Each structure stands twice: as structure tokens, then as C-alpha cells.
Amino acid sequence: MDSFEYNANPGRVVFGSGSLQKLPDKIKRLNLSSPLLLSTPQQGDQANDLKQILNGKIAGIFTEATMHTPTDVTDKALAYAKESRADSVVSIGGGSTIGLGKAISIRTGLPHICIPTTYAGSEMTPILGETASGKKTTRSDPKILPGTVIYDVDLTLTLPASLSATSGVNAIAHAVEALYARNTNP
Numbered sequence: 778m779d780s781f782e783y784n785a786n787p788g789r790v791v792f793g794s795g796s797l798q799k800l801p802d803k804i805k806r807l808n809l810s811s812p813l814l815l816s817t818p819q820q821g822d823q824a825n826d827l828k829q830i831l832n833g834k835i836a837g838i839f840t841e842a843t844m845h846t847p848t849d850v851t852d853k854a855l856a857y858a859k860e861s862r863a864d865s866v867v868s869i870g871g872g873s874t875i876g877l878g879k880a881i882s883i884r885t886g887l888p889h890i891c892i893p894t895t896y897a898g899s900e901m902t903p904i905l906g907e908t909a910s911g912k913k914t915t916r917s918d919p920k921i922l923p924g925t926v927i928y929d930v931d932l933t934l935t936l937p938a939s940l941s942a943t944s945g946v947n948a949i950a951h952a953v954e955a956l957y958a959r960n961t962n963p
Contacts, residue, residue: 786901789925797892797929800830804865807888807924811836813863815854815878817843820870823894823932827869836863839877845908846876854881863887868923869932871895871944879905879921891923894932895944898951901926 791799804812813836816824821840828835839854854877858866868878869892876899882889883905891900903922906915936944 784919786903786919786922788922790928791925792928792930794930796927797827797932798830800827800867800890800892800927801832803890803925803927804831804867807865807890809865809888810834811861811863812865812867812890813854813858813861813881813887814838815842815866815868815874815881816840816870817873820874820894823869827867827892836861842868842870842874842877844873845913846873846880846906848880848907848909851877851880851884851907855884858885858887865890868892869894872897872899875899875923876906878923880907882923883918883921888925889923890925890927892927892929892932895936895940896933896948897944898948 791803811834814824814827818840821838824838824840828838837857839857841850841853843850858881865888866878866881867890868874871894875891875893878889878891881887893900900923903919904915904917905921906913933941
């Protein structure tokens with residue numbers, strides 16, 4: 778048997794139907810009070826739902842997350858986070874929004890609470906992919922991982938069938954990749 782090293786992902790995972798309602802408790806537990814909410818333009822309504830769940834106690838809402846985490850979008854979000862005096866970021870959505878949350882968190886040290894709405898799995902990886910001048914780069918660092926992940930199964934029930942299918946296949950691809958990854962372990 779080959780030797781291996783196991784590194785457990787740090788963080789807290791909250792799972793279950795209706796678990797989104799636990800967001801205020803998770804923010805309070807971390808001694809935070811002014812999160813910046815992140816989403817894509819298409820998921821702005823979900824960000825507004827979070828604002829209601831948090832009784833309006835937020836730094837603001839940034840709805841410009843887009844695929845491949847372009848650095849110019851990250852720069853705009855960073856400026857907004859600073860201007861609004863955010864003490865954390867809460868991303869709600871799929872890989873695009875989660876990537877933006879990771880990019881902000883790794884650059885600022887702000888805690889990142891992640892609420893996935895697809896099955897892609899980015900929320901559980903220490904990898905950040907970004908695009909600058911049309912070139913995509915990736916980096917890996919344990920600090921990239923969100924500190925808290927809230928899986929509310931109710932958020933996936935309204936996914937369009939096509940997005941459920943592509944997102945599910947992506948999740949399966951990640952599982953298969955894990956079987957032959959260089960740092961795999963039992």
C-alpha cells in the first residue's frame with residue numbers, strides 16, 4: 778500500500794431542508810454583522826431573500842458574479858466590499874458566485890459563507906480559477922476554502938432541468954477525478 782497524507786478540509790457544513798434560515802445564527806456565531814451578499818444578475822432575487830432573512834443587516838448586495846471569475850469583476854467587488862465596510866462575504870449560487878466569494882476572501886481575509894444552489898462542488902475545494910485578459914489561471918490554497926457551507930436542498934428544487942443535468946454531471950466528473958488525483962487517499 779502506498780503511503781498517503783490526509784488533510785481534512787477546515788470549516789463547518791450545515792445541511793438540510795430549510796437550513797438557509799440558520800444563516801443569521803451562523804453569522805452571529807462568527808461575530809460578524811455586515812456581510813456583503815454575492816450573486817449573479819440572474820440570482821439577485823435570492824440575494825434579496827438573504828437580505829430579508831438577515832433583517833436587512835448587510836453591507837450590500839453585489840450581483841455581478843460571472844463565469845470564470847474575471848479579475849475586473851473581482852476588482853469591482855473588492856472596491857464595493859471596502860466602500861460598504863463589509864466584514865464578511867456570503868455567496869449564493871453556483872460556481873461563478875462561489876468563485877467570486879473565494880477571490881474576495883483570499884485577497885481580504887474576510888470570512889466566506891457559501892450557499893451553493895447547484896451540484897458543482899466548488900464550495901468544497903481549495904481551488905480558485907480566475908480569468909485575466911482572456912487567460913484562465915488556477916491556484917490552490919487551504920485559505921481559499923469557505924469557512925461555512927450551507928446546503929439547503931430546497932434551493933436546488935427549482936433549478937431548470939438543463940442546469941440540474943449539467944451541474945450533476947459536473948459533480949460526477951469531480952468524483953471520478955478524485956479517484957485518480959495525485960493526492961488521493963482511502
